[in-house]
Amino acid sequence: MPFDRLRAAASSAGGSVNDAFLAALLGGYRLFHGRMGAPVPDAIPTAMPISLRRPDDPEGGSRIASARFAGPMAEPDPVRRIGALRASVSSVRKEPAVDVIGLLSPVLARLPGALTAVLAGPMTKGRRRGDVRRLRHAGREPQGARSP
Numbered sequence: 001m002p003f004d005r006l007r008a009a010a011s012s013a014g015g016s017v018n019d020a021f022l023a024a025l026l027g028g029y030r031l032f033h034g035r036m037g038a039p040v041p042d043a044i045p046t047a048m049p050i051s052l053r054r055p056d057d058p059e060g061g062s063r064i065a066s067a068r069f070a071g072p073m074a075e076p077d078p079v080r081r082i083g084a085l086r087a088s089v090s091s092v093r094k095e096p097a098v099d100v101i102g103l104l105s106p107v108l109a110r111l112p113g114a115l116t117a118v119l120a121g122p123m124t125k126g127r128r129r130g131d132v133r134r135l136r137h138a139g140r141e142p143q144g145a146r147s148p
Helices: 003-012 017-035 078-094 100-108 113-123
Strands: 044-051 064-071
Touching (some): 003 078, 017 078, 064 078, 064 100
Antiparallel strands (some): 044 064
């Protein structure tokens, strides 16, 4: 899709380009699940970077955080999906602890690596080497997929 069409869709729905892009991905996931005969969940765990910069911040540099929320996968209307994403991101931006990692990073940077790994371990929920659970997508096992 050309960028100008994505920007126009976002603007007409009251969202950002990122909202429209993510809404399109979630819509694609919904269609894929439907075509595979898999149940379509109401929402899926979703994350995206958000800017925390304020107009009075000095020039240069970035202030970003990761927004984590329930992505509205089952919503068939793209305009409502964009609106739901805009509301979720706006809510995360207002969360007092949204920049907790930014606040803690100067302290974390001074800790020994081994201690940081121990502290961060419970925060990571990825699959671990040796995990024998089967990979599944839309209720099916992908062809040629292997566990890392």
